[in-house]
Amino acid sequence: MPQTYSIGEMGRLTDTKIETIRYYERAGLLPSPPRSAGNYRVYTQEHLGRLGFIRRARELGFPLNQVRMLLNLAAQTDRSCEDVDILVREHILEIDRKIRDLHSLRQELNHLLKQCQHGEIGECRIIDALGR
Template identity: 55%
Template structure:
């Protein structure tokens, strides 16, 4: 299959597929006589894996670790579990941060009386407290 089909099948942009190849995340495929990339099911599987992991919020760095682990099937699951757990903690932190931020910003937005900028509570909140 050509790059456009692979991209579509994995909900990825064509440029991103080429980018993954460039940074060594996706192995270079065979080429047709007209120099088009020609992907097989192994590429589809690997890119699916990459995309799903990305959607789960894994960084490319963590993903590289995971792919390496998955390439050596006889290694312990603990390492994989460790990566995922670390990531889970990160997500919890992000949710916490955003929730705090949301309540703060929500309070600010709620305070807006729709007057002039001079009396705007939003600007006031942002302005330095001296």
């Protein structure tokens, strides 16, 4: 008899909250499992592997639409991995953009901090710059 898991076990094994597992089911990323006689979800090893894949992709910052694409591509084992490479390159470009944005934000905040005169809030240049 194949190994089965409750939703709680799935959550513990993959460090995923139960509500997140249900969300992935509603979003169509994780197939809905069959139900037991007591109407409990009964997950299989396939569910566990797929949830692990989703979690790892999310840890790497892939948005859900790209996770969906990666899952679809992963199911096509005889296909070239060129489309996977394209998705990863696009994701790296987005990460690079975010890093540039964060660097710019950091510079702006450092500039504001250097203008601080350590006076009273009523004369605070940082608060003024934020549009008091």
